[in-house]
Amino acid sequence: MSTVRSLRVEGERPYDIHAGPGLLDDGAALAAQVRGRHVLLVSDANVAPLHAGRVLEALAAQGAPRPRLATLPAGEAAKSLDGFAALLQELAAMGATRDACVFALGGGVVGDLAGFAAACWMRGIDLVQLPTTLLAMVDSSVGGKTAIDLPQGKNLVGAFHSPRAVFADTGTLRTLPDRELRAGLAEVAKYGAIIDAPFLDWLDANAAALLARDDDALADAIARSCAHKAAIVARDPREHGERALLNFGHTFAHAIEAEQGYAGNGALNHGEAVAVGMVLAARLSHALGLAPDTDADRLRRLLERLGLDTRLPAGLDPQALLARTRLDKKATADGLRFVLWDGAGRARIVAGVPDEAVLAVL
Ligand SMILES: NC(=O)c1ccc[n+]([C@@H]2O[C@H](COP(=O)([O-])OP(=O)(O)OC[C@H]3O[C@@H](n4cnc5c(N)ncnc54)[C@H](O)[C@@H]3O)[C@@H](O)[C@H]2O)c1
Structure with missing residues (x-):
């Protein structure tokens, strides 16, 4: 039981x-x-x-x-x-x-x-x-x-x-509709990506059980995710620093959602956009020499096993997406700021990301 x-x-x-x-x-x-x-x-x-x-x-x-x-x-x-x-x-x-x-x-x-x-x-x-x-x-x-x-x-x-x-x-x-379940799984995978690389392996091993809505697998995934969120929030309740790591993939996701028009016909929902955004953030980390490409690939494969499409939706203009990322809350006077990673489970905030690097991954 x-x-x-x-x-x-x-x-x-x-x-x-x-x-x-x-x-x-x-x-x-x-x-x-x-x-x-x-x-x-x-x-x-x-x-x-x-x-x-x-x-x-x-x-x-x-x-x-x-x-x-x-x-x-x-x-x-x-x-x-x-x-x-x-x-x-x-x-x-x-x-x-x-x-x-x-x-x-x-x-x-x-x-x-x-x-x-x-x-x-x-x-x-x-x-x-x-x-x-x-x-x-x-x-x-x-x-x-x-x-x-x-x-x-x-x-x-x-x-x-x-x-x-x-x-x-x-x-x-x-x-819960399948799409909503998968959107939640993207946020679950985010905790592995930013802070707990072994959780990514666990998710890989339990992907089928999670998609089949097995109570034990879901309860474990929820408890482990909440423990990570709670610990981060306890250290930084008002988002002056570390709490921003929870936005891994979100700068790209917000840009995609805004370009598509929130939840319009055929548009990605938030979790689906986060899945694409996390892979883009991992690729950007590689392009800036911070992390190996193999980690970006591993994250992409996991998200796909969880039923998420990680490709940037067709028809989005990279220049328009770049302009949207500038409007994101995390942009400052000294250039674009992104939550990037030094590899799976090791996210950090990086300021001054050049436009060309962002355009290259888009
Ligand atoms: N407060 C925070 O820290 C925080 C963090 C992330 C997101 N959010 C907010 O959360 C919202 C998105 O939440 P969401 O993704 O849960 O969306 P939602 O509340 O719109 O739910 C998604 C859909 O699923 C339906 N639904 C919910 N539970 C169901 C169930 N058990 N069975 C069948 N249908 C069910 C809902 O009616 C809705 O149509 C956004 O407004 C976002 O800003 C807040």
Whole structure:
């Protein structure tokens, strides 16, 4: 039988992350997070019909306060000022007090939006993350960043607000579309690439089990990824240094996403763009004489085994992509800054990368 992996995230407000099957049915563990009389369960139109009932039943069986369910439209567009206002209206309608608790059941969109509402209501109430995408389990639900988008850009308004606990029920991943699972696997591989080369070998050996949604393989991958993210965030909670390593592959990914128009027809999703971006960053590292080409090749082969296409999508103009990388948050006055590596598992930030080197790998 599969077991649950648990780990503690240290920091100003320590919390536990649990990963494994059946966690959404563990009413005692969920109810233990509720301190007051008010519970808001936030989900989206895809996830609520599949998984919200289990959470409601599990809490009811413990005699916990009955949650109010807020179901958002699915997709990034919900992470808006309107979505934020709608959640504040829900909390107001409940008469939510300072000891109220928000459960965020869904992917990163639900987690970011519900998290931001929890951060703002009465200057901060309890938040429990119930991530249902692999990306949310290994990335967005850990580390305390919450945000909404504005028409001017993604994640422009937000707050740091750590959850009280994270329950990553691997059983929910059975209903996740294949593309979303693979996108999450790209972020999992990123932890191997930046900090843990043996994890890349482990992923290689377990690729088939992960793609088959084996609970044990998934729980191990989630726990190991979260341990890495938690350690980095504990050392650099506000992204003044090391936390930026988590952006390996992301400068190229953001450029590709922006050029394709976010999630337009046939466009790569974020994780797919990160897979391409990581291979480009590895190639750029080789072009600058930092790392062997064999490591870039090894990463490419692993990502392909995980079902990810690592080729730059056809039809993208290298000059346009270069211009986009200049707009990235990581560009400074002294030239382009990239998260590159000295080889698998050894990422670092490199400033002053010449345009010609970037163009050559594009
Ligand atoms: N806070 C952070 O540190 C952080 C880090 C990375 C990403 N993010 C944010 O996360 C968001 C992306 O998250 P995401 O990739 O999880 O996207 P998402 O929340 O949009 O979920 C992807 C799709 O899968 C559906 N879905 C979710 N769980 C499902 C399940 N178990 N079964 C069936 N369908 C399911 C959703 O309805 C949606 O259509 C972005 O807004 C990004 O900015 C935040």
